[in-house]
Amino acid sequence: MEHPKQLTATFRNLTNVELFGIFPEYDLSWTIFFLEAAPALQNFRLSRERHLCTDCAMKTNVVWEPSKDFKHLNLKLLRMSGFENEDKVTNYIRLVMEQTVELKRIELHGENPCKKCDAIDPRSRRPLVDEARRRRIKEKLAHESSSSVEIIIS
Incomplete structure (x- = not known):
């Protein structure tokens, strides 16, 4: 994989990026x-x-080490579908919070039905998040953070 600086000329004007089909593991x-x-x-x-319809997809776990002193100056919204309250996900969200200066809002959503098979994979189905659990997740994400980002969990 190229270093991000090598692709900045190509990606410099991107304002929206959507990455789909990321395997939860x-x-x-x-x-x-x-x-x-x-x-x-x-x-x-x-x-x-x-979803069940993607089980045959090629799985490649990309390993990437973010730059230590990197700060993004323009990101305003981080939206994640398929959110699960697990350490690797909350650590990732905290990393994004630390590396962004203007982040205003984080939206965390459960899994949506697949557009191809119109079903939620039963292996990854999770219960609805109640208000007490939402509060605990928000506290965990905001712990020791100076960020004033709005966190929406649905």
């Missing part, structure tokens, strides 16, 4: 690549949904 840190390569990015959407 994989680490998300590689997606920081797009923040580093696209300085004008304002809206970043990730979908961690996996």
Whole structure:
């Protein structure tokens, strides 16, 4: 994989990026690549949904080490579908919060039905998030953070 600086000329005007079909078992840190390569990015959407119709898809776990002192100056919205309250996901969201200066809103949504098979994979189905659990997740994400980002969980 190229270094983000090598692709900045190509990605410099991107304002919206949507990444779909990310397998839930994989680490998300590689997606920081797009923040580093696209300085004008304002809206970043990730979908961690996996359905029965994608079981035959080739799975490749990309390993990426984000730059240590990187700060993104324009990202305003991070939206994640297929959100699960697990350490690797909350650590990733905290990493994005730390590396963005203007982040205003984070939207975390459960899994949506697949457009191809019109079903939610029963292996990844999770119960609806109640208000107490939403509050705990928000507290966990905001813990020791100076960010005033609005966090929406549905």
